[in-house]
Amino acid sequence: MDKYTIFGNPIHHSLSPKIHKHFAKQTGHLISYEKVLAPLDDFEGYVKDFVISGGRGFNVTVPFKVEAYDLSNELTSHAKTAGAVNTVKVEDGRLFGHNTDGIGLVADLCENLGLAIKDKDILVLGAGGATKGILLPLLEQKPARILLANRTKSKALDLANSFSKFGKVCGFGLEQIKDKPVDIIINATSASLDGVMPDIPSGVANGAFCYDLMYGKKTPFMEWASSNGAIRVVDGLGMLVEQAASSFEFWRCEKPDTIDLLSSLKEIAD
Numbered sequence: 001m002d003k004y005t006i007f008g009n010p011i012h013h014s015l016s017p018k019i020h021k022h023f024a025k026q027t028g029h030l031i032s033y034e035k036v037l038a039p040l041d042d043f044e045g046y047v048k049d050f051v052i053s054g055g056r057g058f059n060v061t062v063p064f065k066v067e068a069y070d071l072s073n074e075l076t077s078h079a080k081t082a083g084a085v086n087t088v089k090v091e092d093g094r095l096f097g098h099n100t101d102g103i104g105l106v107a108d109l110c111e112n113l114g115l116a117i118k119d120k121d122i123l124v125l126g127a128g129g130a131t132k133g134i135l136l137p138l139l140e141q142k143p144a145r146i147l148l149a150n151r152t153k154s155k156a157l158d159l160a161n162s163f164s165k166f167g168k169v170c171g172f173g174l175e176q177i178k179d180k181p182v183d184i185i186i187n188a189t190s191a192s193l194d195g196v197m198p199d200i201p202s203g204v205a206n207g208a209f210c211y212d213l214m215y216g217k218k219t220p221f222m223e224w225a226s227s228n229g230a231i232r233v234v235d236g237l238g239m240l241v242e243q244a245a246s247s248f249e250f251w252r253c254e255k256p257d258t259i260d261l262l263s264s265l266k267e268i269a270d
């Protein structure tokens with residue numbers, strides 16, 4: 001049985017073992033998948049032990065994605081642009097780092113939710129690690145432009161600058177957001193963790209498709225979007241399932257079906 005795992009700290013909340021066990025059963029692949037709490041100061045040691053024990057691949061979550069990037073022997077283009085790795089394949093002791101977060105977001109938006117991104121105006125809130133992970137896959141869909149707005153304006157400007165070779169992306173401070181509608185708003189800030197909604201004009205949500213990368217409960221961003229005329233408000237559960245499906249495909253060369261799992265997880269969450 002091929003061995004997979006997810007490393008994180010904390011990790012008890014992770015749905016990944018449940019998701020990957022479902023994919024394995026569905027596709028008939030014989031794999032094990034466990035969650036492991038790696039100590040903050042010895043992620044590398046845990047990875048080495050896992051590889052020595054014959055592990056075939058692993059996922060990485062907070063706070064180890066940049067360390068996983070540094071440990072990888074080779075990186076995919078999505079890992080390189082994200083500057084972070086959430087999926088590693090082990091082959092002959094070498095680590096192949098990939099990032100499926102943004103791929104998962106785009107799959108959820110376009111395939112599950114039926115949203116066309118091409119030629120749309122997208123407002124992305126936040127310019128941290130989460131934003132870095134989603135920009136390339138979003139730009140690959142050829143939106144009209146991505147407006148990248150962040151509390152610390154200089155970070156938005158720097159990030160927009162480094163992604164401008166992939167498409168039209170402009171950086172702003174949150175206070176510069178205009179009070180007029182955009183097509184899609186993606187909340188990639190960690191403000192929801194503090195139970196707050198960034199202070200932005202309400203008119204921007206009118207008629208917009210609003211997506212929060214977080215999942216598990218209705219966030220302040222989702223409440224704000226619902227009460228300001230958003231056409232649809234969605235959390236990041238679909239992105240979680242789709243990034244897992246993309247990791248599974250990276251390891252096993254077979255893309256699992258996500259529809260049934262996603263609807264059963266949504267039922268549990270509702």
Ligand code: ATR
Pocket residue numbers: 125126127128129130131150151152155188189190191194196197198199
């Ligand atoms: P992650 O990996 O989740 O992206 P991060 O790299 O620490 O975490 O980035 C957090 C993002 O959320 C940043 O864009 C941060 O803004 P700053 O760059 O100004 O710090 C944003 N953020 C966090 N709390 C916020 C709040 N209360 N209001 C607005 N933006 C917030």
